[in-house]
Amino acid sequence: MTKSAILILLGPPGAGKGxxxxxxxxxxxxxxxxxxxxxxxxxAAGTEAGKEAQAVMxxxxxxxxxxxxxxxxxxxxxxxxxxxxxxxxxxRTAGQAEALDDLLAAQGQSIxxxxxxxxxxxxxxxxxxxRYTCANCGEGYHDSFKQPAVAGVCDKCGSTEFKRxxxxxAETVSARLESYHAQTAPLITYYEGKGVLxxxxxxxxIDRVAADLAAIVTQxxx
Ligand code: ADP
Ligand code: ADP
Ligand code: ZN
Numbered sequence: 001m002t003k004s005a006i007l008i009l010l011g012p013p014g015a016g017k018g019x020x021x022x023x024x025x026x027x028x029x030x031x032x033x034x035x036x037x038x039x040x041x042x043x044a045a046g047t048e049a050g051k052e053a054q055a056v057m058x059x060x061x062x063x064x065x066x067x068x069x070x071x072x073x074x075x076x077x078x079x080x081x082x083x084x085x086x087x088x089x090x091x092r093t094a095g096q097a098e099a100l101d102d103l104l105a106a107q108g109q110s111i112x113x114x115x116x117x118x119x120x121x122x123x124x125x126x127x128x129x130x131r132y133t134c135a136n137c138g139e140g141y142h143d144s145f146k147q148p149a150v151a152g153v154c155d156k157c158g159s160t161e162f163k164r165x166x167x168x169x170a171e172t173v174s175a176r177l178e179s180y181h182a183q184t185a186p187l188i189t190y191y192e193g194k195g196v197l198x199x200x201x202x203x204x205x206i207d208r209v210a211a212d213l214a215a216i217v218t219q220x221x222x
Pocket of ligand 1: 141
């Protein structure tokens with residue numbers, strides 16, 4: 001890989017961004033950067049930003065660009081991101097997309113690909129409602145679609161502790177879906193205009209989607 005790859009995964013909650021980002025991390029040596037994970041860490045740490053973010057997240061809204069950008073910039077400044085990053089859940093607003101362009105331009109970098117994971121709204125509710133993760137390593141699972149090989153034991157790390165997100169409930173999900181359509185979906189057109197957009201049918205099985213993504217990522221990292 002000559003230049004560090006900057007990849008964006010766009011898609012509504014439950015599209016499979018986190019699942020696919022982890023698979024791309026393993027396959028291509030990129031680093032997953034999830035603003036949702038970073039915000040949940042800030043909430044858990046009880047920082048000022050975390051306190052402000054918590055109420056918005058539990059209502060299914062979008063955290064302010066100011067907070068999200070501050071958290072993202074700090075993370076992008078860490079050395080491991082030099083290998084290239086998969087932005088999972090960022091940007092989510094036009095303001096964030098423009099700020100990302102400025103940040104990358106200042107570092108002489110640019111976006112390799114923005115990939116939209118396309119799913120039906122109905123599927124996304126089902127995916128989010130059945131989602132849980134390993135409490136130790138963060139591997140994602142689903143009640144129906146992705147169970148551990150041995151029931152109750154994480155495939156990746158052997159932990160027997162799992163957790164569910166407080167915001168993965170029916171009411172919050174519809175608010176999050178609204179935020180997606182109103183504020184994030186327009187970014188598909190934005191990246192199309194820049195000539196970096198790819199679309200992947202994310203209704204297929206996890207491995208099928210992963211194969212489609214790998215084909216795109218191989219092109220931009222070669
Ligand atoms: P996102 O990060 O976009 O919100 P996740 O990667 O967390 O989405 O996936 C949401 C849930 O759906 C998880 O429980 C995951 O195991 C499951 N999942 C992800 N991709 C697929 C797929 N292609 N088919 C069925 N279930 C999936
Ligand atoms: P999902 O992929 O299921 O939507 P995330 O973990 O990406 O979940 O995000 C969880 C919540 O964190 C969002 O509903 C939103 O409140 C907040 N959040 C995450 N990323 C951003 C962002 N880039 N801008 C604003 N809010 C964000
Ligand atoms: Zn684990």
